[in-house]
Amino acid sequence: MKILVTGGSGFIGSTFIHYWLTRHPDDSIINFDKLTYAANPESLSDLTANPHYQFVQGDICDEIAVDKLFSDTIDLIIHFAAESHVDRSIDDPMLFVKTNVLGTYTLLSAAKKHGNIRFHHISTDEVFGTIIPGVVDVFSESTPYNPSSPYSASKASADHFVRSFGKTYGLPITITNCSNNYGPFMNPEKMIPRMITNLIDGKKVPIYGAGENYRDWLYVTDHCSAIEAVILNGKLGQTYCVGGLKETSRNIDLVKQIIKLMNKSEDQIEFVADRPAHDNYAVNWDKVHNELGWEPKETLTSGLQKTIDWYQTHESWWRAAKTEAEAFYQRLNAARNK
Numbered sequence: 001m002k003i004l005v006t007g008g009s010g011f012i013g014s015t016f017i018h019y020w021l022t023r024h025p026d027d028s029i030i031n032f033d034k035l036t037y038a039a040n041p042e043s044l045s046d047l048t049a050n051p052h053y054q055f056v057q058g059d060i061c062d063e064i065a066v067d068k069l070f071s072d073t074i075d076l077i078i079h080f081a082a083e084s085h086v087d088r089s090i091d092d093p094m095l096f097v098k099t100n101v102l103g104t105y106t107l108l109s110a111a112k113k114h115g116n117i118r119f120h121h122i123s124t125d126e127v128f129g130t131i132i133p134g135v136v137d138v139f140s141e142s143t144p145y146n147p148s149s150p151y152s153a154s155k156a157s158a159d160h161f162v163r164s165f166g167k168t169y170g171l172p173i174t175i176t177n178c179s180n181n182y183g184p185f186m187n188p189e190k191m192i193p194r195m196i197t198n199l200i201d202g203k204k205v206p207i208y209g210a211g212e213n214y215r216d217w218l219y220v221t222d223h224c225s226a227i228e229a230v231i232l233n234g235k236l237g238q239t240y241c242v243g244g245l246k247e248t249s250r251n252i253d254l255v256k257q258i259i260k261l262m263n264k265s266e267d268q269i270e271f272v273a274d275r276p277a278h279d280n281y282a283v284n285w286d287k288v289h290n291e292l293g294w295e296p297k298e299t300l301t302s303g304l305q306k307t308i309d310w311y312q313t314h315e316s317w318w319r320a321a322k323t324e325a326e327a328f329y330q331r332l333n334a335a336r337n338k
């Protein structure tokens with residue numbers, strides 16, 4: 001099988017490429033990535049000599065560049081490419097409209113034009129908005145969309161386009177809406193690697209608001225195995241929610257757990273201005289479990305330990321991205337504290 005992966009130089013995409021080529025060594029992957037600030041080509045440097053892996057730099061919004069990819073027969077598209085950071089979407093929403101909405105539309109059009117190619121779309125639980133106790137206690141495939149941030153609104157829009165191409169043109173689509181991923185190779189702008197790298201640097205760890213917001217954390221290779229299950233055995237036209245845990249974790253408890261695992265002090269915690277429209281998430285993943293037999297392998301403690309170990313031994317991978325991320329946060333904080 002020949003697979004076109006978009007956004008394969010980012011966190012989940014690069015982990016997925018390694019995961020897939022290890023388990024399906026006869027398949028070939030083309031990684032199409034613009035190499036934005038969020039990409040790190042180092043994550044895939046071990047694959048440069050692999051004849052089953054090819055990298056093409058380009059923008060999913062560029063119709064001509066996307067069209068060119070199909071000069072080879074493609075059997076399957078797995079679409080990871082996106083602007084993925086909520087705080088950046090608050091700062092520059094238009095970029096999210098372009099990449100996440102127009103980019104997805106451009107790929108869908110190409111998939112339709114080149115023979116209705118199987119299209120798997122990577123989405124997020126954030127499209128459902130926030131948990132409202134007593135009204136929406138957990139997200140599932142039937143939860144109405146109610147996005148809060150420009151990021152989640154752009155992902156929701158992309159999901160609607162994906163489904164519409166399935167219904168209108170018969171494009172063989174599937175969608176996974178997953179919860180917060182974490183693990184090695186994640187840009188240190190995101191919460192878990194930001195906390196770990198700040199602790200390594202002896203800096204304070206900034207918690208938004210009172211730290212009461214909660215998430216359902218999914219170790220990245222568990223997400224990859226869920227995508228694999230849906231690609232191999234999922235029903236066309238269907239959506240699958242993927243979550244990591246049976247319980248959610250409040251940010252303050254998660255940070256305290258990281259501090260404990262790293263033998264640091266809770267004095268390093270600082271509470272800072274809250275994110276606007278700050279959501280809470282929890283995912284019911286019964287469907288992917290009952291239909292496809294998928295379940296996560298990592299516990300939060302085992303996943304966090306692996307993640308901490310990796311950041312402690314891979315500073316050369318994350319240092320430049322951290323400098324860039326903290327410069328972004330300085331600008332954002334100045335704007336939030338005005």
Ligand code: NAD
Pocket residue numbers: 006007008009010011012013032033034035036037038039040058059060061079080081082083084085099103122123124125155178179180181182187
């Ligand atoms: P990431 O930000 O680490 O990587 C995104 C990748 O997409 C980068 O390599 C970037 O260069 C590429 N990209 C961005 N714009 C592009 C464009 N216009 N053309 C081509 N490539 C472009 O993101 P991630 O965390 O790996 O997330 C991957 C996907 O999973 C995204 O669709 C995201 O919405 C979704 N998702 C992520 C999480 C999470 O916790 N990280 C959770 C749920 C869903």
Ligand code: TDX
Pocket residue numbers: 084085086087123124125126179180181189190191192194206207208213214215251275
């Ligand atoms: O410094 C911080 N302090 C803090 O308290 C940061 C960066 C975050 N937070 C909080 C905000 C959230 O409640 O931690 C939580 C996680 O924040 P992020 O890492 O920014 O992730 P989140 O907004 O939950 O979105 C992530 O999961 C869903 C991904 O970035 C999205 O791409 C994905 O769709």
